[in-house]
Amino acid sequence: MAMQKRFPVEHSTVFPNGAFLHGEVTPVADFNAPAGPEGQRPQQRDKDTDLPLWQCVVIDGDEEAGRRDIGVTVKIAAKYQPVPPENKSPIPWTPVEFVGLTALPYVDDNGNRPRIAWSFRASDLVAPGQGRTDAKPPESKPESKAAA
Template sequence: MRLPADFDQWYPQGLYLVGEITPVTEYQSPEDRSRNRPVRPRIDEATGLLLFRGTFADPAAEKDREKSVTVEFACAYQPVPPESVAGVPFRPVVLEGMTVAPRAEVSGQAKWITWVVRATGMRAPGGASATVVAAGRPPSSRPAAGPSDAAGRAAA
């Protein structure tokens, strides 16, 4: 069950990308690795799009375990984060097409609910236009500025 979510309500102080966006791959057993079988990308079951993952810092989080947020992106091409800000080690971002899904966590006797955060893209804060830019695609094939859909295409 995925619920639409408003980025500003969930992250009032924004999110900051820590590291890079990486493709999500299916589990590969030691036997598969020893036989040099290719690593297969994971596909989102709901949309049929490729999955990518990034780790973000949430400065508004009150609990230590909530300060680091993993976000999965379902899109046709790997999202490219906004340009970095000079003198800042993290990149501020705004998630587009954000959804959340509850997930039960258990550790011994303790049980709690966490949230799986998904998005279709990201942009720089304060930017009026939003795009999902494909890594490795030539500039002429990139979508025009404007809202983008889950497949990374510019909306009409």
């Protein structure tokens, strides 16, 4: 049986020592589509689900990771822009866990020697241990009502 292109992988398998959000979740620009009137690119869409693609950079918590492997980009296919969990840690990077994580190996030939690299895609990102399975639109905060 041949291996499928993308295959599911557990977050803990890819990031056994955790993943830490560095920066923001941003739209993935589609550089194969024509630019708009002001030069902006449309957002890339997932080929399988046709959902918009978002991306974030995470720091791999593995102390033995090489310098090329510490910063990992993960793309998220979601109808709405994923909202990272609140950072309740004492460090400046938000600990996150990816839901619906898949991996795709490819040959990275940018450098002295070709090497196997990985492309990661997920359906959501949550606080570690919260394994949410469905991405929902951002909720507005309810207005607080003072008790009379």
